[in-house]
Each structure stands twice: as C-alpha cells, then as structure tokens.
Amino acid sequence: MIDIVDEAPVHLGARERLLDLCFGEERFLKTSERLREGRLPVFAFAALNESGKLVGTVRLWSVADRNGAQSLLLGPLAVDPACRGGKVGDRLMRHALNQAAVHGHGSVILVGDLPYYARFGFQAGLLDDVALPGPVQYDRFLGMEIAPGHLCGLDGVLTAAGLIDPATGAAASDGFPSVSKAI
Numbered sequence: 001m002i003d004i005v006d007e008a009p010v011h012l013g014a015r016e017r018l019l020d021l022c023f024g025e026e027r028f029l030k031t032s033e034r035l036r037e038g039r040l041p042v043f044a045f046a047a048l049n050e051s052g053k054l055v056g057t058v059r060l061w062s063v064a065d066r067n068g069a070q071s072l073l074l075g076p077l078a079v080d081p082a083c084r085g086g087k088v089g090d091r092l093m094r095h096a097l098n099q100a101a102v103h104g105h106g107s108v109i110l111v112g113d114l115p116y117y118a119r120f121g122f123q124a125g126l127l128d129d130v131a132l133p134g135p136v137q138y139d140r141f142l143g144m145e146i147a148p149g150h151l152c153g154l155d156g157v158l159t160a161a162g163l164i165d166p167a168t169g170a171a172a173s174d175g176f177p178s179v180s181k182a183i
Contacts, residue, residue: 002055002088004095007044014054015046022078031134032075032111035160036061042072042162043099047079047088055080056088058096060108065130066156071143072100073158074110093120097144106150109143109158117142126151133157 047056056079060072079088114124126143143151
C-alpha cells in the first residue's frame with residue numbers, strides 16, 4: 001500500500017537521497033533547477049510505503065513569462081527503483097495535477113519524456129513561444145492545460161515566480177543569472 005501525502009520536513013533527507021539515486025549529481029546542472037533554487041514549491045508530495053519509507057516524490061513550482069502570466073513547473077518526479085512498475089509515479093502525477101486543478105492553476109509544464117507524460121495529458125508543441133533560462137531539449141518541453149487556452153498566452157523566457165526567502169518568509173528577488181549566463 002502506498003500513501004500520497006504532503007511532503008513534510010521529516011521527508012527532506014530521504015527525498016534528497018532518492019533524487020541522488022534517480023538522477024545523480026547532474027540534476028543540479030539542469031536548467032529546470034535554476035528555476036527551483038532557493039525557493040519553496042507551491043506543492044510537494046511524497047509517496048510512502050506501508051512502513052512509512054519515502055519511495056516517491058514530486059514537486060510543482062510557480063513560474064512566470066515576461067508578462068507575468070504564470071504556470072506550474074513540475075519536477076522532479078522520482079520513484080525508488082524498487083517500486084517502479086507499481087504505479088507510484090502515476091499516483092503522484094495524478095495527485096499533483098488534481099491539486100493544481102483544485103487550486104485554480106491554469107497549466108503545468110515540464111521537461112520530460114513525452115511517451116511517459118502523454119498519458120497525463122502533456123503534449124509537445126504547446127510552448128513554442130516560451131523558453132527556459134538556459135539550454136533544454138525543446139522536444140522534451142511539454143505542457144498540459146488545465147484551463148483550455150492557458151498555454152497559448154505564455155510568451156518569452158520563463159522566470160521564477162512567487163519566491164520566498166526561507167530565512168525571513170518575505171518575498172525575495174529571483175537572483176537568477178541573465179539568460180546568456182544561465183546553465
């Protein structure tokens with residue numbers, strides 16, 4: 001039995017170990033990571049097995065285009081290799097997308113494999129007017145509209161939105177490098 005719960009501080013160490021196992025140190029070099037650094041996610045979910053061990057994780061982050069229009073950036077999604085094939089990733093994705101819809105978000109974007117994410121409604125070609133602040137394989141830049149037409153209005157390079165300084169709880173500047181300097 002797998003339970004999907006809101007991520008709690010007690011899960012953070014296990015989450016980092018799972019991400020290291022699934023993605024390695026290269027995960028810190030990805031462009032999507034630039035949009036997550038120093039921020040709190042809008043949503044963070046953990047999959048726990050019957051003994052309470054974290055076996056899956058997914059987070060969603062607020063991003064905005066050059067006009068301030070917002071979307072959620074999903075990722076990373078990770079599942080313990082011992083649990084793959086058990087629909088843990090499916091359950092995490094469906095829960096995350098349901099919560100995004102329930103809370104009124106218009107769209108979710110990610111960088112990932114279309115054959116996997118298509119089953120959840122993600123499509124390629126919806127983000128032709130949008131860029132990320134660094135290199136990305138744009139055939140893997142996928143979108144899913146919760147509100148019809150939401151993605152067609154996005155334009156320009158996405159930046160972090162809704163940043164919170166964890167030390168003070170106050171809104172913080174994004175502090176991201178310019179597009180030309182981003183990795």
